[in-house]
Amino acid sequence: KAYAEKAIEIIGKWSESLRSLDENNAKLLVALSGYKFCNAAEILRYTYPGWTENHTAAFTEMIMSVYYPLLRFYFPQANGNWDGAIMHTLLSIAIFTNDRPLFDNAVYHYLHGKANGSLIKYIFPNGQCQETTRDQGHVQMGLGEFAGAARIAYTQGVDLFSAGDNRLALGYEYTSRFLLGEDIFSYGELSHRDKDLRNDYGIEYVYQHYKAQGIDMPYTRSICDKVRDKSSLILLTAFRAAFQGKTPEQRPLICSEIAYPAGALRVSDFKIPEDAIVVSPGDSLQQILDNEAGHKCTIFLKAGEYTMNKTLKIHSGTHLIGEGTKTVLMFTPSVRTAAIMAATPDMSDVVIENLIIEGAREHAAGFDPNAGRFERQRRYANNLAGISFRSEKNYTLSGITLRNLSVINFSRTGVYISGAKNVKIEACDFTENGTFVVPGPRLQHNLLLQRVDGGVVRDSRFDTSLHGAGVVLDHCRSLDLKDCEIARNAWHGVLLSECSGINISENLIEGNDGCGILSEFLYKGSSNLKIRKNRIRYNNGYGVEAFAVKNLSVSGNCYDRNGKLGEQEHLCSDLTLQMEKISVD
DSSP: HHHHHHHHHHHHHHHOOOOOEEEEEEEHHHHHHHHHHHHHHEEEEHHHOOOHHHHHHHHHHHIIIIIHHHHOOOTTSSTTTTHHHHHHHHHHHHHHTOOOOHHHHHHHHHHHHHHHSSHHBBBBBTTTTTTTOOOHHHHHHHHHHHHHHHHHHHTTOOOOHHHHHHHHHHHHHHHHHHTTOOOOOOSOOOTTTOOOOOOOHHHHHHHHHHHHEEEEOOOHOOOOOOOHHHHHHHHTTOGGGGGGGGOOOOEOOOOOOOTTSSOOOOSSSHHHHHHHHEOTSSSSSHHHHHHTTOEEEEEESSSEEESSSEEEEEOOTTTEOOOOOOOOEEEOOOOOOEEEEETTTTTEEEEEEEEEEEEEEEOOOOOOOTHHHHHHHTTTSSEEEEEEEOSSTOOOEEEEEEEEEEEEEESSSSSSEEEEEEEEEEEEEEEEEOOOTTTTTTOOOOOEEEEEEEEEEEEEEEEEOOOOSSEEEEOOOOEEEEEEEEEOOOSSSEESSSSSEEEEEEEEEOOSSSSSSEHHHHHHOOOEEEEESOEEESOOOOOOEEESSSEEEEOOEEEOOOOSOOEEEEEEEEEEEEEEOOOOO
């Protein structure tokens, strides 16, 4: 009784005095405290006779007039732990106030939120988290908040734990493995900051939940064993009656192997080709390329950062190869339009492989993975594409191969190839390209192939374009796009315009803010498209949408919760142009 009365007193004092919050962390403070208030009020409301309707009214007024207005629009542009906490509290408010539309809105955001704001955006298919390169304290916090939101939804019969092939469990296992000292692969540099094991974000409940579902989490179990004696308060609600007696055979988690890993390789001992010209940082790379113009040559770039003051121009017959992630090409702000271009409009037989082409001002692990994004998204940020191989005539460029290449953090399109034939892109990572710079959003992408005839794009990663699509095929023909990860882009996963003979198969296409795949109509429409055996899920538009495609085959795709309408495909003969939609949300 004494504890209940004190809890009522605390809630009552806040309810009658709290009017607003402001400043930098207002949303986060409200999000981190709201679900605790709601849980306490819910328990008192239904179990303690001293709680009255007056208490309910006063508390409801506080959470709806102070808490809800701060949280209702979420904040996906912040690091993902913010929206994890916001959803945690909004679900709690929805349950306390019996507001089904609010509950459904938070559940939809949990699976489809933009930027960093959803489960699919926060945890990658390999288990790496959006904040993994920041520090492990925020990662543990973010996982805990997403888990807390899933736990509340689960009490209402909505299972978010199993979403994305148990994506939450993958995030916990990936992080726990790293915290326990194992070496794991990551995109970007793993942060060793704040690796203390946290016991205040409900990890025990997560482990017990998945264990009851028959899912083995050995690294998470080891973390629980280490922190359990420090977690008495958390343990009070970690062992649920529904879990007891459930000891099914434990099966391993399934981690996506599509295009994983992709990009520049992590190798410690790289063999230099016998006929290679060896280049070191500080050497004039452009001068060496110019000296070898006119005949085939292999240029080996030793480990280090190569800072270019002008666009690097590639001649026919060039094979440019680096030492994986240890070879980085950087470009000063004086470089405009494109970092790398063709030296001649008939460039042919070019291979670029196993190095990083960096669009950010520096190639370093920052304290906040969002900081560089904000800089690159400014309208007047350095207006620079990564690779731009373009010809004014159709198909005069030929024989272009990009392999194990990372092109990252460019304000314009990462890789733009136009007027070429026989293009191969294999095991590449084109990520975080395409922002808000002139000429504007949705014109800059991770990969743009325009008027390309013949080729293959495979085993590659096209993720997190900040204002564009993962892959755009524009007036292309006879291309295969297969075994790629195309995820978390701010527009469509794949956009096709006026193409012919395109095969899209066995890709993972998830968490894009538009459709998974859209074939649009402009003048004639596309023809002879095959879209088959792809995993297409959690995109905000249709899984596949197509307008006026002649000879379209869509088969064997695995869909999961694309869009709001339930229908996963929209295939029609309408000659409908895609136009800007004015939102009133």
